[in-house]
Amino acid sequence: MNSMAVPKISALAITLNEEENVERYIGDLWFADEIILVDSGSTDNTVENALKFPKVRVVHRAFDNFSMQKNFAITLAKNDWVVFFDLDEEIPKALANEIVETVKNPKKNAYFVKRKYHFMGKKIRFSGFQTDYVIRLFNKNYCRYNDNLVHELIITQGPTGKLKNPSPHYTYKSFDHYTSKLHQYSALQAQMLYNKGKRPNLYHFFFRPFYRFWYQYLIRLGVLDGKEGFILAYINAFTVYKRYLNLWLLYRKIN
């Protein structure tokens, strides 16, 4: 292979009802040799829209949890080097070029990308997002997702590096959509704690949400993000409360 040629990179993603993002997402991946979507039963036009593009393969798999779904996607990749973005993350030209250059001569086994977070139409600079680095480019031979039901993380063997160019991150569709995702997380996290036999106590109900709020709002400088900083700290603290509340309900077999 000519060293100036684009190295072969597999782009992976897991999808469920992403019709408004999928075409932009695939367009962002012009540098990829193959694009594989593991879809867990979209009922909108995600799959049709994706298959309009030549390099795309869609594989169906019923959703059990994020880690299993993503690890399954990794097994489908032909190439060693993989990019694994969420569909609401954009890959600007500068980041794409940096990915291609990095893979030509990789020095690490995995690379972090800084996300630029948007919420309620505003860019969030603080509130904990100043260090929102996630592994998005990696060599599949050294990396797997861990077995957390939510907030799955990549476990890497060997050294990791950071890419310079950020990825704009647009998770926000509507406030109710945003909070319903958090409801889902809190329920899954409660299930994880339940499986481990943890019981909620007053410390969890009173101290943890309170701490989460002040940590995010003051220590992580959410206060500098204006009203959005307050709102994010509040809903995250509320999600912590709901995690323990869901756990409390699980032990009592109440919905």
Add this chain to the structure above:
Amino acid sequence: MIKLSVIIPTYNEEHYIEAALKSVTFADEIIVIDSFSDDNTVAIAEKYTSKIFQRKFDNFSNQKNYALSQATGEWVLFLDADERVTHSLENEILEVIQNPEHEGYKINFPHFFMNRFLYHHDDDVIRLVRRDKAKFTGTVHEKLDVDGSIGQLKNFMLHFTYKGLHHYIQKKESYAWFQAEQLYAKNKKTTYFHLFFRPFYRFVNSVFIRGSFRDGIPGITVAVLDAYGVFQRYVKLILLHRKMK
């Protein structure tokens, strides 16, 4: 003239209506005012009463005023499909209408939440009235106007509203939109005071002044969710000004 009519407004209440009807068989007449349910509500109600009226829903006031116009009892008790009259409440109602001191009576509703009743988070609502003294006004939150004095019954009404945590939160979410739209129509804007203080005040008021902490985790949770509802109202007001959802 017959003594007591019960009015039950319904819309798709097949899971709740039968127990409600059973709890008021002591009344002289039962009037079901249905907004064209497409489940078995009407079929179930027919087992208990022949006075079933179907009327297209416009708002609660008109619906209930129409039912009032069909009632013939001297006294009227309003009941929702997910509410139950207990035996002690039944006895108290029958006694009170024999020797009334007032034109209307409030009934206390402890809040049913997470499969238990929260006695420190309750509401008093006028539900028993002399028919010729009563009229509903207001389109969204209908209010029962009574021409005369109001008393209070001692016994509780049972009210089974809880259908899961997520359902409860979703109701709060859609209600917050509704309240935000009302504030938006008045051209109100969200300030830091609204975001910081209003939810906090609601929480403190509910937990310490109404004493909901005495109902344990569900009691505290209702306070947390009430505060969250207030918080959401002001978040959604920001979104309305930004033309976002």
